[in-house]
Amino acid sequence: MSKKKFTAHGNLKDTLNTVKFLTERIKFVNSAEPVLPTPTDDFGVNKVARSLHPKEQSLVITKIEEHSDIAKSYYFKSEGTPLAYFKAGQYLTFKLEIGSSVVTRSYSIASSPASALKGEYQITVKRIADGFVSDYILDNWQVGDNVTAYAPEGNMVYNPLRDAQNIIAIAGGSGITPFLSLARAIAEGDEDCSLTLLYGCRKSDEILFRNELDALSEGNEKINVVYVLSHSDEEGYEKGFVGADIIRKYAPEGKYSIFVCGPEGLYKFLEAELPKLEIERKFIRFEVFSSGKKTDEPKEYTITVINRGDETVIKANSNETVLCAFERGGIVVPARCHTGECGFCRSKLVSGKVYIPEGEDKRRIGDVQFNYIHPCCTYPESDLVVRIN
Ligand code: FES
Known part of the structure; x- marks a missing residue:
């Protein structure tokens, strides 16, 4: 019987090529030496991810510019690693130690995104009456100081899929x-x-x-x-x-x-x-960075803070957020956005009455039902008991 010769076309040809390719690939893979990545290996994709979303950024103040006596602009460069890129409209959250308190505050970035690529951020801090953190920054930060900031965050950015042009x-x-x-x-x-x-x-x-x-x-x-x-x-x-x-x-x-x-x-x-x-x-x-609920007659309250079974009683003021009372009282809770959005500061309100300004209440329905609060945008209206973990 004579053998018939045939030519493969179209899909059949593709299938045969794929089989040939896979066979060669398996042969190649099997012949390779097994090399596993070691903890010291660094891949390009990891480097990009780290520079876009660093956990913390160590910054140095390079310049301070006064705007009459009402505000100052601070310019920063990075200590070593490139600055994280951002979208115009985002903010930086700074971590500061003031006395025995560890506090965080967010400030919108004034510089352009392109300036981050050239190694510079700019923020502007305005003095507000009795501002716990803003006063500290304005009176203490000097050129050459090191400060710590988290990666830029925030949603008030132009998004062509969502916003009008x-x-x-x-x-x-x-x-x-x-x-x-x-x-x-x-x-x-x-x-x-x-x-x-x-x-x-x-x-x-x-x-x-x-x-x-x-x-x-x-x-x-x-x-x-x-x-x-x-x-x-x-x-x-x-x-x-x-x-x-x-x-x-x-x-x-x-x-x-x-x-x-x-x-x-x-x-x-x-x-x-x-x-x-x-x-x-x-x-x-x-x-909205919660900066204070102003009432004519601020009232003093106490907050009993429960942290893993330990109880600490701190002072609170009706014009300041519960988070601010924590910070003044030396209670450390994680916080980032100060706008009620991120949920980092979420805590359980065990008892007491609070005020949450309309538009700042971004809690999940379940959290509202079970009395969880975001202390960064919650104000005391009585003595409170709050569990922070
Ligand atoms: S710090 Fe983000 S919700 Fe309170």
Whole structure:
């Protein structure tokens, strides 16, 4: 019987090639020397992951810039490893030791993402009345000091899948910093959105980064800056508070997203104003670092802190968060965002009455049901008993 010769085409040809390839591959693998990675081996992917998401960053203060007597900008470089990259609008959380307390505080990054690649971060700290950590930083941090920060975090960033391409940023006081970063990123070509910045201050001499904001606005048609003064009637400025009328006046054509960063009073005011614009909730983003609930008559309370069976009684103040009372009392609890979002500080409220500002309560439904709180955005309204583990 004569053998018939046939030629494989299409799928059959692919299958035969795959079988041939697999056979050769198995032969190659079996002939290789077994080499297991050792703990000292470092792979490129691990290096990238570590530089993008370092557990902690050791930073050195390289420069301090004073903004009259109300705020200071701090510039940092890294000690050795490259700085973690970030998106404009994110913040850094710093870990500090103040007396016997270990505290964390978050500050929005003012520099542009490109500056991190060149080895520099910038933050700006404003003095607030009786600020536990801000006062410490302003009075103690010096050029050459080493400080510790976690990796940049935060959601108030431009995301083209979620946000409109036109961003209206509403800033109050030192809440300008994330938007300065965004404006710088737009000018450097790293963000593809347009920015209308409505910057509210009490008086014109309290405007931070005035010269740079003007230069950014004049030099780039995607950036428009409007100053709004609440306590002074000066020519060339809007007068009053940034509310629905001013937003409508400067809003670009079409859809826009609203980003807000500033003191608590600004959020309270906008709570009543933003619904007038009738825009979808998903187009509104707030950055809220709990800085204090201000009541006319602050009250003193105690918190009994239960930590693995040990009980410690510390003082608390109705105008400060439970986390701040922990920090002042030398109680160490993990904390990162200070906005109620990350859940790092989650603790069990065993008894007592607390106040959680609307919009800052980001607990899971189960946590609400079983009385877990995020101390970073919870204020005491009576003596409390809290379990921290
Ligand atoms: S520190 Fe993030 S929820 Fe409290």
